[in-house]
Amino acid sequence: MNKKTSGKIGVLLVNLGTPDTPNTPDVRKYLREFLLDKRVIDIPAIARYALINGIIAPFRAPKSAKVYKELWTERGSPLLYHGRDLQEKLQASLGNGYHVAFGMRYQSPSIKSALEELREQSVDRIIVLPLFPQYASASTGSVQDKIMEIVKDWWIVPSINFISSFCDDPGFINAFAELGKQHMAQDNYDHVVFSYHGLPERHILKGSDHGYCKLGSCCNSYNKRNKYCYRAACFATSRLLAEQLGLREDQYTVAFQSRLGKDPWLQPYTDFILKDLPAKGIKKVLAYSPAFVADCLETTIEVGEEFKEMFLEAGGEKWQLVESLNSNPMWVEAVKEMILAN
Template sequence: MKSGATGKTGVLLVNLGTPDSPSVPHVRKYLREFLLDKRVLDIAAPSRYMLVNGVIAPFRAPKSAKIYAQLWTERGSPLLFHGLDLQRLVQERLGKDYHVAFGMRYQSPSIENALKELQEKVVDRIVVLPLFPQYASASTGSVQEKVMEIVSKWEVIPDLKFISTFCNHPGFIGTFAEIARAHMAKREYDHVVFSYHGLPERQILKASTKGYCQLGACCNTYHSRNRYCYRAQCFETSRQLAKALNIPEDKYTVSFQSRLGKDPWLQPYTDFILKDLAAAGVKSVLAFSPAFVADCLETTIEVGKEFKEEFEAAGGEHWQLVESLNTHPLWIDAVTQMVQEA
């Protein structure tokens, strides 16, 4: 809180979103809202509308619904209940001078309702924490735009503070490292894979300052010129995790998953890397998915199940996912610290 500030501080935690159920209609509705966001699918509006409504949503929804059904629990979507649990625990930790709300960028609970909750509490200031460690226009940027769009219509606009990236925050790194140590204590791993959600290369280049980005060695260090480059932040997170876990540089690989369409996305692709590792004689891999702070389809199913099956089919023997941060006590400490620092 600012020196001399009075009143209550609002905290808005935001994650990406999830269908209301694993049914095809709900998954189709979610995909439409998500992919019609101009920051996510950054093509001309008419083309985006036709592609999403005419091709992607109708044909992808049935397949995605089956995958979501594998993920669903008695409490529903893990991304949702982990978010609500995080909200409750951070609220307990911060105490009565704060009011913590949780919203999703797409679907429910909405950012609009979460902000309305904070408005009704008459908070003096709002700290917005998009739960994406690495900044990207399609994730953090979209949340920021939505928040500003909503708050701009209020008669009284409180102070706003956005936490735009925490890719190398000690609490974030420390929590992931602590979870990984439990697996590393049980066995030795030949190699470590840090797999991040992919983005089209064009989005990385568009965000580059004065053409600095070369999609290469420019990400070998992290500094002011590439602070908001998603790719640079992924490499920075990986370096910090490797340092925390004493993993030599030649024993880990940074890769990208979840690409869509034919345009080039960030490389190397994780599904290619795991086959290359198996072909090179690597038998055991410890896999991280550090673009996510809560387990979801991309961690549990894609990295934890599908990549495991592909690695073993290619000749590997053991593929272990490092679970996400979810509500680990160290992660609660880290979120609390980030809010207080803001």
């Protein structure tokens, strides 16, 4: 009797993307690809094209380039090299039965090149892990959309399994909590701020299960009806982290950063709430950015530097960013367990 042969399992790790260099032309190129995505700015195509190419990219690129130059290291973009490090360590941990590829939704290395890498390995199936803990159409949904667009032209399409959310994954929560505990062991903090990347409120409402979402108390529990609600997922992550850190409800705040345009985005806004904390006697803050698993502009610069400056100017004494998971061994093990479970 012939034994059934079994090939490798492909693993595709995907993060958002980064400019190839911190120079203005490359930053402009990145911003155009990112913001022209219909899942990111969900307005009619003609209006989106005019807005991005006529206003946002030309004027925002030079300012963003200056910030990217602050972020850049000898190894290049942190988002890229942390992704490569995670890929390498996960490959070593999973072993020869797996082939781990890494791609970016925007710019290089592309999702297409990563998928081609897996196809060349003749993998039996592919497990896709978008590196966004909380599902959002503008991040995880966009990755899924792009992958399906690419593989539709393949003559043979292997089984593809998407890990769409891991906001409450025990390994993810434990790894992030341990990083926070290390800081808490060195100093006494008055409060913890969990700052998440923002989204327009309309994005949340468009994905609501038959009007279930009210942008309010419906996010107090995480269940099958709001499983893919970004706001509910952010609150779920915060509750689990707070539990691991031994925090009461009054000892932490959930807030949202990085808004764009005039439409209402998820609230409260991090830059608003942090300015009020010192007046309440909160002088030392431990800041998390749990929507990101790799350090990048939004963590290192926005939360780590810009928010720190605002907090100190408002009368605060210490603002400490908890670093992202990057390729921490605890995170590598958590990712491994998610892959094995799928």
